[in-house]
Structure formats: structure tokens, C-alpha cells
Amino acid sequence: MAVSRFLIGGIASALLLSGGVFIWKGYSQIAEEAVIPDAPPDPGPIPVAGAGAPKRGAAPPELPAAKDASREERRFNRYDRDRNEVVSRVEMMSTRTAAFRKLDKDGNNLLTFEEWAAATGERFAGADKDKSGGLSRAEFATTAPKRAAVAKCKC
Numbered sequence: 001m002a003v004s005r006f007l008i009g010g011i012a013s014a015l016l017l018s019g020g021v022f023i024w025k026g027y028s029q030i031a032e033e034a035v036i037p038d039a040p041p042d043p044g045p046i047p048v049a050g051a052g053a054p055k056r057g058a059a060p061p062e063l064p065a066a067k068d069a070s071r072e073e074r075r076f077n078r079y080d081r082d083r084n085e086v087v088s089r090v091e092m093m094s095t096r097t098a099a100f101r102k103l104d105k106d107g108n109n110l111l112t113f114e115e116w117a118a119a120t121g122e123r124f125a126g127a128d129k130d131k132s133g134g135l136s137r138a139e140f141a142t143t144a145p146k147r148a149a150v151a152k153c154k155c
Contacts, residue, residue, distance in 0.1 A: 069077070079087045081094070103119050104111055127135055127143045135143070 076087065077083075079091050079095070081091050100111065101107075103115055105115050105118075123143060124135070127139050129139055130136075
């Protein structure tokens, strides 16, 4: 019984192998018969304008001037990273990531009260120039985040 299964399996695999060879040969003959042109046909001579033809056509229509974006539009566009006209929560919070990383001293992506208090205390102490324990209006103004300098284009 085991020998007959072995023989049947051998005959079936030989038939499959020979069928695959015939199919492969048939496809290779079809591919050899197909003609693929190497280059497009020659379009012929290029027409040349006559002596009395105008040098160029009419001027293109005037394009409308681009309007300057308002302050709010520029601010919105800063947050709308994927330019789909909608600000997602991820886009809104992405600008806060760098500030969070500075506060997270141990780098575990969790901000403890101690980490926050230490950073706030250092910032307060740096702003309290007269060491009075309170911030005057001028001292408080120094705690605002510094704006990044905008490079002028030298186009």
C-alpha cells in the first residue's frame, strides 16, 4: 500500500513537471514572436512659420494678485501641518513637544510635580532680579518665551 502511494506520487509529480515545461515553452515562444518597437515612428519634418507670421501670440491674461495672509491665517497654517484645512489635536500639541521634553528630566515621558516645580522654581528665580520673592511687571515680562528669529530671505 505504501509502495502504491509512492508510485502514484511520483507519477503525479512527473506529470506536473512536464506540464509546467510545456507551458513555459509556450509562453517563451509567444514572447519571441511579439515585436516591440524600439523607437516611435519618425513624425517627419518640423513645420516652420512663414515670413509674415507673428512672432508670438497674444499676451496671457493678467493673473490675480495673491492676497497677504492675515495674522490668524498664518498662525492657523503653522499648526495645520498636513494642509487639509483642519487642525487636529496631534498637530496642535506637536509644538509643545520640545517644551515638554525640556521639563521631563528623567526622559520617561511622564512629568512629575517635582520636575515641573523644579523648572518653574528655576525660571522664577532667574526672573526675580532683585530677589524680593515677587515679580514686578518688568520682571514678569522676562518670563515670556523668546520668539525664534525669522531669517530674512536673500533671494
